[in-house]
Amino acid sequence: GAVVSQHPSWVICKSGTSVKIECRSLDFQATTMFWYRQFPKQSLMLMATSNEGSKATYEQGVEKDKFLINHASLTLSTLTVTSAHPEDSSFYICSARDLGSPDEQFFGPGTRLTVL
Amino acid sequence: QQQVKQSPQSLIVQKGGISIINCAYENTAFDYFPWYQQFPGKGPALLIAIRPDVSEKKEGRFTISFNKSAKQFSLHIMDSQPGDSATYFCAASKGGYGQNFVFGPGTRLSVLP
Numbered sequence: 001g002a003v004v005s006q007h008p009s010w011v012i013c014k015s016g017t018s019v020k021i022e023c024r025s026l027d028f029q030a031t032t033m034f035w036y037r038q039f040p041k042q043s044l045m046l047m048a049t050s051n052e053g054s055k056a057t058y059e060q061g062v063e064k065d066k067f068l069i070n071h072a073s074l075t076l077s078t079l080t081v082t083s084a085h086p087e088d089s090s091f092y093i094c095s096a097r098d099l100g101s102p103d104e105q106f107f108g109p110g111t112r113l114t115v116l
Numbered sequence: 117q118q119q120v121k122q123s124p125q126s127l128i129v130q131k132g133g134i135s136i137i138n139c140a141y142e143n144t145a146f147d148y149f150p151w152y153q154q155f156p157g158k159g160p161a162l163l164i165a166i167r168p169d170v171s172e173k174k175e176g177r178f179t180i181s182f183n184k185s186a187k188q189f190s191l192h193i194m195d196s197q198p199g200d201s202a203t204y205f206c207a208a209s210k211g212g213y214g215q216n217f218v219f220g221p222g223t224r225l226s227v228l229p
Contacts, residue, residue, distance in 0.1 A: 043205060046216050093160070095159075105162075105217060107160045
């Protein structure tokens with residue numbers, strides 16, 4: 001149980017294009033999902049907290065117009081990187097909290113984004 | 117106050133040895149402390165977690181020791197195996213639904229065969 005999937009697992013795009021990453025909780029409902037960014041050999045950096053049916057809460061320094069987050073259902077949150085640039089290349093990871101286990105976060109496998 | 121410190125940055129252990137990773141926090145409102153294991157190119161996976169009302173928790177070869185007064189907690193991996201080679205992150209949370217985690221910077225563990 002408590003499986004989180006991400007799609008795609010990796011993506012390469014050209015500079016200036018937009019990329020959408022999906023995060024799904026497969027066997028539980030998640031009213032709250034989190035999006036993290038991880039650079040090589042570094043820790044996870046929280047980008048935003050996504051709540052179902054409401055606007056995401058962004059961490060300081062994260063551009064909300066560049067990283068669009070939508071949490072339209074209890075099992076799906078999406079992160080869209082708009083007008084991507086090479087510096088946006090990173091490993092993006094989502095996590096979700098199960099209503100039945102409020103303390104734990106279940107992480108997805110991550111999406112490797114490379115912007116050329 | 118939101119920061120979680122972690123040491124060492126990297127660790128090399130012989131097969132069968134004990135791996136010890138330490139973390140420290142400042143915010144006394146934290147009340148949930150998980151450890152995650154991450155392999156390259158993969159998402160983090162929960163290893164073991166503890167709450168401040170216990171001083172130690174053991175699951176298989178993994179043990180968390182918690183010192184509330186010192187605001188420190190540590191992960192002990194007994195009988196370390198080459199398959200344990202990964203990056204380990206400690207984290208802290210205020211607990212409860214919707215609270216985010218604060219992660220330590222990570223420790224890269226290498227277990228030599």
